[in-house]
Amino acid sequence: MELALAEAEKARGTADVPIGAVVVDADGQVIGRGHNEREATGDPTAHAEVLAIRDAARQVGEWRLTGCTLVVTLEPCTMCAGAIVLARLDRLVFGAYDEKAGAVGSLWDIVRDRRLNHRPEVVSGVMADEAGARLRDFFIGHRS
Numbered sequence: 001m002e003l004a005l006a007e008a009e010k011a012r013g014t015a016d017v018p019i020g021a022v023v024v025d026a027d028g029q030v031i032g033r034g035h036n037e038r039e040a041t042g043d044p045t046a047h048a049e050v051l052a053i054r055d056a057a058r059q060v061g062e063w064r065l066t067g068c069t070l071v072v073t074l075e076p077c078t079m080c081a082g083a084i085v086l087a088r089l090d091r092l093v094f095g096a097y098d099e100k101a102g103a104v105g106s107l108w109d110i111v112r113d114r115r116l117n118h119r120p121e122v123v124s125g126v127m128a129d130e131a132g133a134r135l136r137d138f139f140i141g142h143r144s
C-alpha cells in the first residue's frame with residue numbers, strides 16, 4: 001500500500017485525482033505500476049488499476065496475472081473491477097472506500113459476483129485513512 005500511495009503521489013500537482021496502484025507477483029516483486037492519468041492523457045480508461053495491470057501483463061508477457069495481487073489506494077470502479085476479474089488476479093487490496101462509484105462493495109460487488117468465472121480475494125480498508133486523506137487534500141485544493 002505504501003508503494004501504491006507513492007504512485008498516487010505522482011499525480012500531485014496535476015489535474016488528475018491522485019490514485020495509485022501496483023501489481024505484486026507471487027514472490028512479492030512489483031511488476032506493474034500506475035497512477036490515474038485520465039486528464040493527462042485524455043483517456044477515459046487511464047485509471048491507475050488499468051495502467052498497472054497493463055504494465056504487469058507486459059512484464060509477464062501474457063494477459064493472465066494468476067498469483068498476483070493488485071494494490072490500489074481507492075476502491076475500484078466498475079471498469080477496473082471488471083479488468084481485475086479479466087486479468088485473473090488472485091487478490092485485490094484497496095485503501096479507501098468510494099461510496100460514489102465503488103464496485104467492490106460500495107455500490108456494486110463485481111469481484112465477488114458469483115455469475116463471473118473468477119473471484120479474487122479482497123482485502124479492504126488497508127491504510128484507508130492515509131489513502132482517503134490524500135483524496136480529500138486534492139478535492140479541497142480544487143474547490144478554491
Ligand SMILES: [Zn+2]
Binds near residue numbers: 047048077078081
Ligand atoms: Zn477505475
